[in-house]
Amino acid sequence: MIEQKALAAIVGQENVLSDDLILNEYAGDMSFTHPVRPACVVKPRTTEHIHKIITLAKEARTPLVPVSSGAPHFRGDTVPGTGGAIIVDLSGMKTVIHIDRKNRVAMFEPGVTFEELISAVSDHNLRLNMPLLPRKTKSVVGSMLEREPVMMPKYHWDIADPLSCTEVIFGTGEMFRTGSAAGSGTIEEQWAAGGVQKEAAGPSASSWYRMVQGAQGTMGIVTWASARCELIPALEEPFFISSSSLEKITEMVHWLIRLRLVNECLILNSTDLAAICAAHHTGDDSQIREELPPWVLFFTVAAYDFLPEERISGQSKDMRELCQRLSLEPLKMLGSLSADTFLRLIQRPSGEPYWKIRHRGNCQDIFFLSVYDKLPGLIDIMQGEAAAAGYPSTDIGIYLQPIVQGVNCHVEFHLFFNHHDSKEVERVRTLTVSATKKLMSQGAFFSRPYGECTEYIMNRDAASLASIKKVKAILDPLNIMNPEKLGL
Numbered sequence: 001m002i003e004q005k006a007l008a009a010i011v012g013q014e015n016v017l018s019d020d021l022i023l024n025e026y027a028g029d030m031s032f033t034h035p036v037r038p039a040c041v042v043k044p045r046t047t048e049h050i051h052k053i054i055t056l057a058k059e060a061r062t063p064l065v066p067v068s069s070g071a072p073h074f075r076g077d078t079v080p081g082t083g084g085a086i087i088v089d090l091s092g093m094k095t096v097i098h099i100d101r102k103n104r105v106a107m108f109e110p111g112v113t114f115e116e117l118i119s120a121v122s123d124h125n126l127r128l129n130m131p132l133l134p135r136k137t138k139s140v141v142g143s144m145l146e147r148e149p150v151m152m153p154k155y156h157w158d159i160a161d162p163l164s165c166t167e168v169i170f171g172t173g174e175m176f177r178t179g180s181a182a183g184s185g186t187i188e189e190q191w192a193a194g195g196v197q198k199e200a201a202g203p204s205a206s207s208w209y210r211m212v213q214g215a216q217g218t219m220g221i222v223t224w225a226s227a228r229c230e231l232i233p234a235l236e237e238p239f240f241i242s243s244s245s246l247e248k249i250t251e252m253v254h255w256l257i258r259l260r261l262v263n264e265c266l267i268l269n270s271t272d273l274a275a276i277c278a279a280h281h282t283g284d285d286s287q288i289r290e291e292l293p294p295w296v297l298f299f300t301v302a303a304y305d306f307l308p309e310e311r312i313s314g315q316s317k318d319m320r321e322l323c324q325r326l327s328l329e330p331l332k333m334l335g336s337l338s339a340d341t342f343l344r345l346i347q348r349p350s351g352e353p354y355w356k357i358r359h360r361g362n363c364q365d366i367f368f369l370s371v372y373d374k375l376p377g378l379i380d381i382m383q384g385e386a387a388a389a390g391y392p393s394t395d396i397g398i399y400l401q402p403i404v405q406g407v408n409c410h411v412e413f414h415l416f417f418n419h420h421d422s423k424e425v426e427r428v429r430t431l432t433v434s435a436t437k438k439l440m441s442q443g444a445f446f447s448r449p450y451g452e453c454t455e456y457i458m459n460r461d462a463a464s465l466a467s468i469k470k471v472k473a474i475l476d477p478l479n480i481m482n483p484e485k486l487g488l
Contacts, residue, residue: 001084002060007042010052015043015092025071026078026087030362030419031451032429033076038065041087047167047175047223053088054221055173057480064088065482066217068110070137072354074365075450077216081484088221091139096120097224098191105164105198107187107226110141114349126229129155129162132266132399133276133350141225145213147448149401149410151264151346153257155230156404158200159447160213162228165197168212170220171476178202178209181226197226211471214448217482219475233263233302235312238339239330241323242293246379248326249297250372250400250409255322257406261315262299264346265402270294272397272414276345276355277337285359291335300343362419363397364428366435367412368444375400375409381438382413389431391415411444449486458487 007016017023018040028035039062044050057064063085067078070091080087093109094116100106101124108117114130117140121127128140131148144163150156165179176182182203183190190197201207211219243249249267256262268276270292271285278285301319303311323330332339356363370378383393397414413435417428429452436453440446440460449457458465465487472479472488479488 001039002056002062002086004040006056007040007053007086010056011042011044011049015045017041017043026067026080028079029071029073029076030357031074031076031079031364032425032432033079033451036080036083036085038080038085038087039083041089043089043092045092047169050088050090050221050223051169051173051175053086054169054171054480057086058171058173058478061478061480062086063480063483064217064221066090066221068139068142069135070113072135072137072357074356074363077450077482077485081482085483090221091137093223098187098197098226099124099126099229100196101126103196103198104229104231105196105226106229107165107197107224108140109224110139110222112140114138114140114143118348121229122232125232127232127347128227129230130347132401133346133355135354136349136352138349140227141222144225144227145215145222147214149403151266151401152230153265153402153404153406154260154263155228159404160200160209163209163213164200164226164228166209166212166225167223168220169223171478171481175223176208176220178207178212179226182208198228211475216450216485218472218485218488219481221481231304234305234308235303236263236300236343237302237312237316238264238298238300238343239319239332240334240337240339240342241297241299241328241330242295242334243297243328244294246295246376248328249295250375252297252322252326252328253402254372254406256299256319257402259318259322261301261319263302264343265297265299265406267295267297267400269396269398270296271395272399275359275397275414275416278359293334296334298339298342298346356414356416360416360418362417364415364417364432365412366415366432366439367410367448368439368446369403369408370411370444371408374443375411378411378439378442378444381442382435385435385438386415386431389427389434391427391431454485455487 027037065085066088068090090110093111096108098107129150129152165181167177169175180199181197270289274285274289301315386393399412401410415428417424446457
């Protein structure tokens with residue numbers, strides 16, 4: 001066990017917290033993960049602080065749990081998996097290190113939130129390819145490391161995007177840089193030589209960032225990351241398409257992305273769209289939901305500095321021809337909801353309270369990857385499991401996000417519930433486990449396992465789990481980095 005005075009000598013006494021109320025906040029989250037109280041919370045401010053903390057933890061064999069986002073947390077990955085752990089809270093590391101307008105890349109520390117980074121890059125006429133309405137306290141680095149899906153599949157080239165390079169201190173205490181940042185010299189020397197920390201692959205033929213992404217802090221602590229950015233369009237034209245047929249909607253998505261006509265592109269069912277609208281405007285989500293169609297596709301046609309009007313006109317014409325072929329209609333208004341208003345809404349983080357918890361107080365997510373052909377069957381399975389568990393299928397929020405140039409789809413089910421009702425909590429917990437197992441048996445690919453189902457998911461591929469454990473033994477041989485997560 002590390003003595004608190006040793007930590008205070010590194011980060012200062014004011015950055016070592018052991019008050020009971022604070023420790024209880026970090027002991028659990030809004031998931032079903034069993035609470036475990038940490039020994040203390042330490043708040044580093046520099047890379048040197050992190051290096052010294054890991055070195056100290058290695059000597060004392062004390063578990064460390066890295067946390068970069070602020071509360072509320074939903075997935076259990078920031079709850080200690082064992083007693084005596086120290087929370088390494090990175091939320092105070094808020095420096096935006098570098099923004100390169102020419103190469104469309106930004107470098108920043110793990111405490112930088114979406115709101116802060118959006119403000120910084122917009123001064124350079126850049127914007128982020130961001131997930132749907134992240135909470136205000138969400139770390140951009142944390143989001144990228146968790147591989148959260150982004151809304152612009154046109155600029156999503158690899159499952160890792162928009163993550164580029166990282167600097168990570170492994171459980172061994174050694175500092176390592178991934179991607180093009182691993183080149184010779186310091187980062188400043190690389191800049192002077194014209195280097196850009198944008199290429200994620202490397203060093204050499206290895207893609208080391210894949211060992212850090214999705215690892216839930218079990219390999220090391222990332223001290224900074226760089227992200228691909230995109231230009232702010234000169235003109236944007238958003239549209240809704242509504243339908244009772246999911247097959248028609250996904251066919252439209254396929255052609256919109258294949259022909260590279262759209263930037264933002266996402267599908268919501270009426271439950272999720274109503275929850276988003278109710279969270280950001282006055283009104284009851286059940287009343288709003290009654291006015292909405294079962295499925296809504298939202299997308300934008302965009303143009304940049306050269307001939308923007310002509311480009312918008314040509315892309316809109318192609319889009320309307322696709323709609324005509326599929327008997328669909330692009331809309332600027334969906335009831336009282338304007339497409340322009342919705343676009344402005346999703347280009348920022350969620351307002352407070354967070355949209356997923358505004359109505360019922362809590363939300364359990366079930367998410368996985370799939371191909372479009374399997375979507376109707378997987379949705380039927382989820383609704384069947386919900387009916388068997390006594391959860392109204394009409395209350396399930398569904399978010400479908402095309403990813404990686406539209407070649408597959410991120411599927412996300414939102415189970416809204418009252419966390420003060422013990423029967424409702426148990427119903428949703430049981431449904432989450434049963435639905436996950438049934439969905440997996442029918443081809444759903446759970447690439448980001450969290451919570452109770454992690455062991456079941458990981459053990460489905462024993463060979464990969466064995467390989468991950470070998471890598472863990474190299475990068476964190478004493479198992480001090482977030483032990484008990486991912487079955488490690």
